[in-house]
Amino acid sequence: MRARRSSGRQTAGAGGREEGADRTIEILDAAADCFMESGFDAATIDDIADRLDSTKGLIYYKFKSKIDLFFAVYQRGIELARDTVQPHARSGLEPLARLKAMAIAHTLLLMRTLSYHHVIKQAVDVHVDRALTPQQRGALRQLTSLRAGYERLFAHVIEECAREGSLLVPNLDICTKTLMGGLDSVSNWYRPKANEMDVDRLFIAEAVANQVIFGLDSKAGLPKSEAGYVRLQESR
Amino acid sequence: MRARRSSGRQTAGAGGREEGADRTIEILDAAADCFMESGFDAATIDDIADRLDSTKGLIYYKFKSKIDLFFAVYQRGIELARDTVQPHARSGLEPLARLKAMAIAHTLLLMRTLSYHHVIKQAVDVHVDRALTPQQRGALRQLTSLRAGYERLFAHVIEECAREGSLLVPNLDICTKTLMGGLDSVSNWYRPKANEMDVDRLFIAEAVANQVIFGLDSKAGLPKSEAGYVRLQESR
DNA sequence: GTCTATAGCCCGATAGAC
DNA sequence: GTCTATCGGGCTATAGAC
Numbered sequence: 001m002r003a004r005r006s007s008g009r010q011t012a013g014a015g016g017r018e019e020g021a022d023r024t025i026e027i028l029d030a031a032a033d034c035f036m037e038s039g040f041d042a043a044t045i046d047d048i049a050d051r052l053d054s055t056k057g058l059i060y061y062k063f064k065s066k067i068d069l070f071f072a073v074y075q076r077g078i079e080l081a082r083d084t085v086q087p088h089a090r091s092g093l094e095p096l097a098r099l100k101a102m103a104i105a106h107t108l109l110l111m112r113t114l115s116y117h118h119v120i121k122q123a124v125d126v127h128v129d130r131a132l133t134p135q136q137r138g139a140l141r142q143l144t145s146l147r148a149g150y151e152r153l154f155a156h157v158i159e160e161c162a163r164e165g166s167l168l169v170p171n172l173d174i175c176t177k178t179l180m181g182g183l184d185s186v187s188n189w190y191r192p193k194a195n196e197m198d199v200d201r202l203f204i205a206e207a208v209a210n211q212v213i214f215g216l217d218s219k220a221g222l223p224k225s226e227a228g229y230v231r232l233q234e235s236r
Numbered sequence: 237m238r239a240r241r242s243s244g245r246q247t248a249g250a251g252g253r254e255e256g257a258d259r260t261i262e263i264l265d266a267a268a269d270c271f272m273e274s275g276f277d278a279a280t281i282d283d284i285a286d287r288l289d290s291t292k293g294l295i296y297y298k299f300k301s302k303i304d305l306f307f308a309v310y311q312r313g314i315e316l317a318r319d320t321v322q323p324h325a326r327s328g329l330e331p332l333a334r335l336k337a338m339a340i341a342h343t344l345l346l347m348r349t350l351s352y353h354h355v356i357k358q359a360v361d362v363h364v365d366r367a368l369t370p371q372q373r374g375a376l377r378q379l380t381s382l383r384a385g386y387e388r389l390f391a392h393v394i395e396e397c398a399r400e401g402s403l404l405v406p407n408l409d410i411c412t413k414t415l416m417g418g419l420d421s422v423s424n425w426y427r428p429k430a431n432e433m434d435v436d437r438l439f440i441a442e443a444v445a446n447q448v449i450f451g452l453d454s455k456a457g458l459p460k461s462e463a464g465y466v467r468l469q470e471s472r
Numbered sequence: 473g474t475c476t477a478t479a480g481c482c483c484g485a486t487a488g489a490c
Numbered sequence: 491g492t493c494t495a496t497c498g499g500g501c502t503a504t505a506g507a508c
Contacts, residue, residue, distance in 0.1 A: 125357075158452075168452055174440065174444065179452070204410065212418065214452075
């Protein structure tokens with residue numbers, strides 16, 4: 001899993017492909033884990049360095065400050081989600097099938113990258129009210145709008161469903177937030193088990209996605225298998 | 237809203253009315269606000285004291301430590317919710333009507349006591365992994381089970397609905413957590429507005445409760461007004 | 473009961489060796 | 491690039507006056 005590669009950061013393109021040095025991703029992963037376990041404030045830079053079998057010198061070489069590191073984790077978390085879900089939003093399927101595929105993909109990713117999603121949750125919570133430099137405040141603003149854009153992926157598809165009549169949406173904003181809130185709540189209780197298979201996670205993701213879209217009402221007809229999701233997934 | 241009542245903690249009844257001391261509730265309220273705004277770690281005891289126009293001497297006179305204060309807020313938050321929702325769980329209505337009344341009551345309370353619910357969220361999140369004394373660990377265990385009991389109020393009613401066939405519940409645990417996750421997600425975006433009326437909050441609470449139970453599916457018949465909730469509410 | 477003053481610790485951040 | 495050593499600030503918690 002560890003990269004362990006040369007480096008050649010600034011030394012001209014040099015044509016070669018290959019990840020130069022970027023232990024950066026490793027740092028982000030370690031930071032995400034620590035932020036999940038202890039929360040932003042309680043996690044120390046030493047904790048993160050320990051997890052990398054390194055020292056904080058390395059971390060401060062790559063990131064200006066603890067909060068900058070936090071923002072980098074936040075950004076990677078949202079970008080991962082966007083890159084995973086966006087293809088489903090744009091597939092040629094019917095709106096409702098797309099929404100379901102997005103919900104499942106979102107939930108599966110959440111389970112596979114739990115720590116990043118916990119960081120996103122902390123960032124959404126107010127706790128990042130603290131004193132920031134102007135640059136940091138700008139970065140936060142950009143991240144907030146990146147996140148808003150991600151939510152809009154869902155809102156747009158929900159709106160399409162409403163327009164074609166497949167969903168009843170009294171208030172688009174409330175509906176979108178409540179739907180995504182249900183999906184994200186998986187992070188409150190899901191913890192990966194050793195030897196867990198993809199099927200186990202898929203079972204959970206399908207159950208939750210179904211529930212947030214169709215509810216629990218026995219009078220609604222739950223379509224059991226939406227082939228669209230699987231198809232897209234395999235083609236990656 | 238504030239209590240302002242005697243206290244007679246140790247000094248025998250003494251008959252006199254007058255607020256003896258219980259500024260305790262005031263401390264809890266101020267602490268909840270600060271914990272919501274800044275998070276447990278970033279909030280300082282001085283912040284909380286400032287909000288009370290007091291000093292930290294007072295707070296340490298009433299609470300042994302910052303984490304004990306946090307636990308006290310957490311406890312009050314769950315007890316408030318339990319006291320509000322339990323009557324609806326036990327009313328004579330049909331299971332599905334009870335569930336809806338509970339969901340609405342829960343969401344309304346969340347909006348009225350937002351800061352307490354943010355504290356509960358922080359407590360549920362892992363962040364309270366930190367080093368605790370044996371007593372504190374015991375207290376946390378008790379609070380965790382208090383919270384579990386509260387969730388079971390919902391689980392039991394959902395189970396009743398499943399048994400009588402009014403809801404389809406593939407997995408009781410996942411369904412309960414997802415349903416409550418949708419309700420609790422209101423705390424991610426709801427912020428009280430000046431001059432907001434009870435009706436405004438009721439609109440939100442009904443919309444969210446409807447969605448987490450019945451979903452958005454246009455083929456389900458949404459029962460629009462459940463008189464049961466209002467009846468119980470007025471009789472308090 | 474409430475306040476002031478301060479001890480003591482922890483952690484973010486930096487300087488500089490290698 | 492990565493590590494060691496350290497400073498400086500801020501916060502919890504306590505001691506003791508009133």
